[in-house]
Amino acid sequence: MSLDPARVLDLDPLLDDPKTRIVVCCGSGGVGKTTTAAALGLRAAERGRKVVVLTIDPARRLAQSMGIDSLDNTPRRVKGVEGSGELHAMMLDMKRTFDEIVEAHADSERAAVILANPFYQSLSAGFAGTQEYMAMEKLGQLRARDEWDLIVVDTPPSRSALDFLDAPKRLGSFLDGRLIRLLTAPAKLGGRAGMKFLNVGMSIMTGTLGKLLGGQLLKDVQTFVAAMDTTFGGFRTRADATYKLLQAPGTAFLVVAAPERDALREAAYFVERLAAEDMPFAGLVLNRVHGSGAAGLSAERALAAAEDLDSAAAEPAGSAAAENLDDSGIVDQGGGKAGLRNSPDTYGSSESPASETSAPDDGSPAATDRTAAPDSTTATDRTAATDSERSIDQLTAGLLRLHAERMQLLSREQRTRDRFAARHPEVAVAEVAALPGDVHDLVGLRDIGNRLAAHRPELPES
DSSP states (O other): OOOOGGGBOOHHHHHHOTTOOEEEEEOSTTSSHHHHHHHHHHHHHHTTOEEEEEEOOTTOHHHHHTTOSOOOSSOEEOSOOOSSOEEEEEEOOHHHHHHHHHHHHSOHHHHHHHHHOHHHHHHHHHOTTHHHHHHHHHHHHHHHHTOOSEEEEEOOOOSSHHHHHHHHHHHHHHHHSHHHHHHHHHHHOOHHHHHHHHHHHHHHHHHHHOOSSOTTHHHHHHHHHHHHTTTOOOHHHHHHHHHHHHHSTTEEEEEEEOSSHHHHHHHHHHHHHHHHTTOOEEEEEEEEEOOOTTTTSOHHHHHHHHHHHHHTTTSOTTOHHHHHHHHHTOSOOSSSGGGGTTOHHHHSSSSOHHHHHTOOOTTSHHHHHHHHSHHHHHHHHHHHHHHHHHHHHHHHHHHHHHHHHHHHHHHHHHHHHHHHHHHOTTOOEEEEEOOSSOOOSHHHHHHHHHHHTSOOOSSOOO
């Protein structure tokens, strides 16, 4: 089945709407989220909005495609944008964002103690969920500044929607919760009671966090908590505020996927989870969809024609294989060497068209030589023509097999998409064709944006 027109995702009205302040691109890794986010940001900017794109992609493709030497935690304006809008881009620096929170909520002396603490350094650099939490922290900071009309977020390459939606709450609960306070309890107790609490605390810490530091773990945690306890304890509060921001009407979630079974299964899970969390879901962007300019030629017919050509490679012109190709319109006979395949001048006569038009008079020496050795010249011409015919047949058969493989790929993609559509008929979809290479500049991003807004399905109708 083909896409219902009512289910084709129309992105321009979403980007143009001044009420749309945040667009979040989410999905599994490797499906083109970063490129999609950058293309949407560029398109919105060139349609008059002031946009910032926040990416968490470690490959730094966004910086390269936007002509920026490097991205960091500060939004940088992108040059070469057409139209009246502005485009800014930045890449999340997870540790730097955490440091900024410390510096914003502590005096210089206390901030220095926290920043130098080994437990804090491990926590800010690699604790599970920190990247997702800091992405939401940075989103909240950008939205609070009210400097941009639109914020486009490229979410972390999480393995599951649960990571993206739950990590901020998990980290906030950890930093504000009982676990941290339990680990500080031994310092306030003495004797056997203190050792008992110490053992309990270390057991929980080992089971929950794993090995972060070593023998100095408890002391470092106690120092960290003592330094931050009266300075900033509002991680959970900020996480809740950002979560509500994501649920607000001015936010739109786009799930990005490829037309592959695993990617669309993950996309279906994202869609269901967003609905369960009352997140404003806009639609699905289906990236890297393959198409064909000869979709009317099925894989079965292409393979059958290729087999006919293989079996007829040693046959003279005018064979059943060539006739079948002509009848089915598989090979274009209108020009090039293919137009000479069945020419009677080539294969029905001992003389080529060229020799006829330039033949010398019968009394010339050339005419005498031609008359003296007609058989050898004719045999050579026929051998060359047969070899040329075989080469063309082999090339055509190879192209037909490539086409058959492409049509089989299209068929798989279509079945996968149709299964998703049957499961989620309410989801609007925008399809983007697979490109021959990576996007590495604004021209490529602009092309992706145009394809996103083209309102046409890339997959053929079945």
